[in-house]
Amino acid sequence: MKRVVFNQKGGVGKTSITCNLAAISASQGLRTLVIDLDVQGNTTHYLVGEIDADAFPAEAQGVAGLFKQTVGSRKMRQNPDSFVWETPYENLFLMPASPALSDMEKELESRYKIYKLRDALTKLDEEYDRVYIDTPPNFNFYSKSALIAADTVLIPFDCDSFARQSLYALTDNIDELQEDHNPDLSIEGVVINQFNSQARLPGELVAELKDEGYPVLKTFLNTSVKMKESHREHRPLVDLAPSHNLTTQYLDLHAELEKGLRRRARK
Template identity: 30%
Template sequence: MNRVFAITNQKGGVGKTTTCVNLSASLAATKKSVLLVDLDPQGNATMGSGVSKNDLEISVYDVLVTSVDTSEAIVTTEGGYDVLPANGDLTAAEVQLLEFDNREMRLRKALKRVKDNYDYILIDCPPSLNMLTVNALTACDGVIIPMQCEYYALEGLSALLSTIEQIQGYTNPKLYIEGILRTMYDPRNSLTNDVSAQLSHHFGERLYRTCIPRNVRLAEAPSHGLPVLAYDRQSKGAIAYLALAAEMQRRHVAASPVEAEVG
């Protein structure tokens, strides 16, 4: 069964793009077919996958706005997964999409054309609530929320849950929370442990057991246009994302997803 997940958090700097790139590579390493959709105008997931955003002739912008066939824009990476790439052109799409009927459905329709080719489709969302994010939340089955275990992260999470609830009532009633992922995790920090305990209490099994640690090699990999798995397979960051990919797949084998109870 193929699955589409939006990786999102309205708060920036939480490891959203890092998770999208490295989870894609880790799922691909387990022989799954994966498409990474870069929906952030910064194009960081594109660059981090070894694809030059400055040399793109066709991007996700063309797919969303000019109805170019999705398969024409897809690029295969050395990381073993495919990318629907993005660059600064996507900034214009935020405004241009407002002119379309059923504008929230543009990405869903685009992915429907290629969905059967992949086991997993992961969407890297911009760090804000705009029409691109709404498209991602409308197109996906579930949401993966990366977050740091700090006080302000909890405030941001509350706002995101409210957004998800609105999308459930408006364009995607089956939308659910696939999981909460703790990133940049340092168990020596007392606040980290306090916030982690609160997340566990509130989200239960939806909180991934896998935590992504602070890791130098993980931070270095994007500058080389590589997932950390290709940059340093023995690093703690690579091992953590492989563990996350395995945990996700165990969940999907064990049980079918349940809609999130948000609110």
Template identity: 35%
Template sequence: MGKIIAIANQKGGVGKTTTSVNLAASLGVLEKKVLLIDADPQANASSGLGIDVDQVEIGTYQVLEHTANAREAIQKTSSPNVDIMPAHIDLVAIEIELVDKEQREYMLQKALVDLKNEYDYILIDCAPSLGLITLNSLVAADSVIIPIQCEYFALEGLGKLLNTIKSIQKIHNPDLDIEGLLLTMFDSRLRLSNQVVEEVRKHFSSMVFDTIIRRNTRLGEAPSYGESIIAYDATSKGAVNYLNLANEILKKNA
């Protein structure tokens, strides 16, 4: 039985997509079968794995709308053992279209029922909002990874997200677990970065991953080539960080 992990934070620019793409690639290299679901209308996870977003005819939008089944939406990627359910800008419209549907929070969960046995891990790259798409992702997930950037407003909004997770646990998905808080964009030269790490560890001790994702120019370059950091530069700090994270997750779920 596969595990579904949502990567969520309503703040933009915290490293959700970078984490989704590179964690998927790292788990794939470690010989796990992975499906990455792009649940963000910006579709950056799709283009970051080499998918031509303008050519996507069946993707997350059609699956949430139930005009296509999940299997029809899946594409292979050049990353070993990694498939993707791509997104397209039309995903923006789903919030409005689902608004008056019954059980609208469960659309993704229903769509993934048959797929769960076919993958070791299903990762969902969530949009930077707490709207209906993210709600669907959290209802469908077994656990959630929350990336937090090591910058000034790091903890702002985290309380709101944790409250959202609590209410989802209460109403829709009692089994939703927090996989961990992931510190991203860490720069050891900055006092602020070190303070944020200290602060987050102090407040959330056991919930924080040991692995920290460091600032790394190669990580920023890889998506423009439609590649994960593993394919782009396997020796870079970024690649090592994400492989460490993948190993930490595998150990935790062993």
């Protein structure tokens, strides 16, 4: 089961949500793979900390390595699993990002490599129970590849007044991608992040989204400084602060999503 977290607006919580849901999934015994498609590498940094650049031939590893081998001779191709790293957490695996992704993008696009991630992940279907894909804040080659490869998309919404505008453009893009490339992609829901129940605006924004028919998920994620600490320490919340309020919300969100999956599977 492959879940992409996408919103072309920056800083809405894509990386935080990807890593924390994936860490919970792994902690509950599901073999979980995280794919970092953002050249910024925030997910990679969050889950495995500083990388020694000299010991990391960037274009040969992780997502960049996977895409690179799709150009040129087929004989040299390695199994997609050879681009996966272990993390310090049991059951949690990572296909890291690297700066090389940015140099490769134009060539991959012009050579029509948009289905290659989907093909690679299909080969890994038996290896992992859950795949979480973090995307860049753009509707570019990498985020499109992810939306084509995934079964479902989660849309983080950060309760700021520009967020609604970007949601219209986002849903148009997803519609078009579903029609052209992946009719089976389903929108799992809008995740309300950085919610502040004391302020008036977030509550109003969420009510408007619901009125407009957006599938807002029941569990909201509050704003907490614990999130920044968790990034700084390179430790997902379930490891750093298992009984914190924000961790409990993440556990509830994870349970809500898994329940939705089971419901859909029964249909």
